[in-house]
Amino acid sequence: MKPTTPKSAWQKTRKFFNDIHLWIGLGSGIIVILVCLSGTLYVFNTELKEMANPELYKVTAPAAAKPMPIESLIKQVKESTGGKVVSVKIPADPNRTYQFMVKMKDGDKAGKDKKEGMLATAGAGNEQAGKGKEGKENSQREGKGEKGKGGKDKAGKGGKPEEGKRPSAFAVNPYTGEVIGNISEVKGATASFLKTMFSLHRWLLLDKIEKPIFGELENRKLGSYISGAATILFTIGVITGMVIWFPQRVKSWRQGLKVKWSGSWKRTNHDLHNSLGFYACIFLFLMGITGPQWSFPWYREALRKTLGTYQPEGFEPPKDPVSTVVAGAAPLNLSDYLKKADAALPYKGDYSISLAKDSASAITVMKNRTGFFAPAAGDKILLDQYTGSVLKTEVFSDKPFNERVSGSIKALHLGDVYGMFTKIIYFLACLIATSLPVTGTLIWLNKLKKKRKKKVKQVPAMQLSA
Numbered sequence: 001m002k003p004t005t006p007k008s009a010w011q012k013t014r015k016f017f018n019d020i021h022l023w024i025g026l027g028s029g030i031i032v033i034l035v036c037l038s039g040t041l042y043v044f045n046t047e048l049k050e051m052a053n054p055e056l057y058k059v060t061a062p063a064a065a066k067p068m069p070i071e072s073l074i075k076q077v078k079e080s081t082g083g084k085v086v087s088v089k090i091p092a093d094p095n096r097t098y099q100f101m102v103k104m105k106d107g108d109k110a111g112k113d114k115k116e117g118m119l120a121t122a123g124a125g126n127e128q129a130g131k132g133k134e135g136k137e138n139s140q141r142e143g144k145g146e147k148g149k150g151g152k153d154k155a156g157k158g159g160k161p162e163e164g165k166r167p168s169a170f171a172v173n174p175y176t177g178e179v180i181g182n183i184s185e186v187k188g189a190t191a192s193f194l195k196t197m198f199s200l201h202r203w204l205l206l207d208k209i210e211k212p213i214f215g216e217l218e219n220r221k222l223g224s225y226i227s228g229a230a231t232i233l234f235t236i237g238v239i240t241g242m243v244i245w246f247p248q249r250v251k252s253w254r255q256g257l258k259v260k261w262s263g264s265w266k267r268t269n270h271d272l273h274n275s276l277g278f279y280a281c282i283f284l285f286l287m288g289i290t291g292p293q294w295s296f297p298w299y300r301e302a303l304r305k306t307l308g309t310y311q312p313e314g315f316e317p318p319k320d321p322v323s324t325v326v327a328g329a330a331p332l333n334l335s336d337y338l339k340k341a342d343a344a345l346p347y348k349g350d351y352s353i354s355l356a357k358d359s360a361s362a363i364t365v366m367k368n369r370t371g372f373f374a375p376a377a378g379d380k381i382l383l384d385q386y387t388g389s390v391l392k393t394e395v396f397s398d399k400p401f402n403e404r405v406s407g408s409i410k411a412l413h414l415g416d417v418y419g420m421f422t423k424i425i426y427f428l429a430c431l432i433a434t435s436l437p438v439t440g441t442l443i444w445l446n447k448l449k450k451k452r453k454k455k456v457k458q459v460p461a462m463q464l465s466a
Helices: 009-042 045-052 070-081 135-141 189-203 219-245 250-257 265-294 297-307 334-344 401-407 409-414 419-465
Strands: 084-090 098-103 168-172 179-182 349-354 363-369 379-383 390-394
Touching: 009 189, 009 219, 009 419, 045 189, 070 084, 070 098, 070 168, 070 179, 070 334, 189 219, 219 265, 250 265, 265 297, 265 409, 265 419, 297 401, 334 349, 334 363, 334 379, 334 390, 401 409
Parallel strands: none
Antiparallel strands: 084 098, 084 349, 098 168, 168 179, 349 363, 363 379, 379 390
C-alpha cells in the first residue's frame, strides 16, 4: 500500500468547509429550488403584468395635446370611484397613464361605482408604488396580517387584518380624464400565475391550505419559517462555496472561471456548478442575506442593528415640518408643486405626490429617475402647501452609506437597485441559483460512485496480498 501523505492546513480547512457546503446543500436543496425558481419567474412581474393589461398602463398621447389639470382629474376620479384621492403618480413618459391612489369608503368595493364593469379590468397590485416590484409586498400584505415593528401583526381581533385601509390604484388617461380601471383588482391568467409564484416563493403554497398542518401555527407562517430557514442555509452555502472555490495553487485559479464543454458530462457538470456559482455569488449573497427578514422578526431586527438603523418599538422619529397656515389663503395647484419640485430636483423623473391630510400638513413629493440604469431609490421633498416653499429635502445619495443600504434592502432582494440593468442580472443569477442544488447533487452522487469503485478494487488487492 502507498503511504498516505499528510494533509496541509488548507486541505483540512477546505474539507471542513466542503462538508458544511455539502450537507447544507443536501438538506435545503429542494426548498432552494422552489424558492429560486419562483423568484426567477417573479423578477419581471411588473413587466409581465403590464404586458397582460397594457390598457391600464399605456395611452397614446394626442399630437400637441397637454394633460388635463391634475385637479380636474382628481375631481373625475372622486366622482367615478366615490373614494378619497390620497396621492397621485405622474410618469415622465407622456404615453403612460396617471395612477391615483384612492382610499375607498367603508363598505364600498372597487368594482361597484358609477361606471359599472369598468373596474373589472383589475390590476396586479400596487406594484408601481415607489418604482420596481412594490406589488410583491402589496400582494404579501393583501388580506393578511402585516408585520410591523417587533414582528407584531397589524391586525384586528382574531388576528385578522383590518380591511379597507389600503388605498386602491386607479389608472387614468391624463388627456381625457377617463378612469380606465382599478389596477389593484386585475383578474386573469397572468395575475393568477404571478400570485401563485409569489405564494410559492414566500410560503411554499402552504397559505393555500386552510387547515393548520402543525398544531395551531398558521400555515402561512409555517411556510415562511421553512423558506426563511432554507434561505439562511443557502446563504451559508454561498459563503462556504466561495471558500472551497479558491484553489490550493494560485496558478490554477483560471480553471474555476470557465466551463470545459469538450470534457465528459461529469466534468461539464462540475464546471457549471463551480464557475457559474462564482460569477453569481455576490448577487446570490445579497438575495440570501436580505430574504429572511420577511420570515423572522429577530433576523430583521439583527439586520437593522448591524446596519445601525434599528429603531426600538415605541421610538418616535423627529416630526416633519408643517405648512404655515395663512388665514384666507388657499393651497397652490398641484402643477405649482411640480414646478417647485423640478427646481429642487432638476432631473427627469416620475413623480408621486401625497396630498395634504389637513390644513397644516406639508405636501410630500417623491421623485424617481427613469431609464435602463435608473436607481429604485427616490428623492423626497416637503413643500408648504400655501407658498410652495421647500421645507425639507431628502436626497437619497446624500444619506450615510448604512442608511442607503438599509433603505435599499427590498431593492437588493428583488433586483431593481438600478432598474432593468440589475433585473436582468438578478434573473440570470436566480437561474443559476436554481441549478446549483441540481449540479451539486450530481457532483456528490458521482463522488459516491467513485468511492464505491475504489472499495471494490481494494478488496481483491487485499486478498491477493494475504
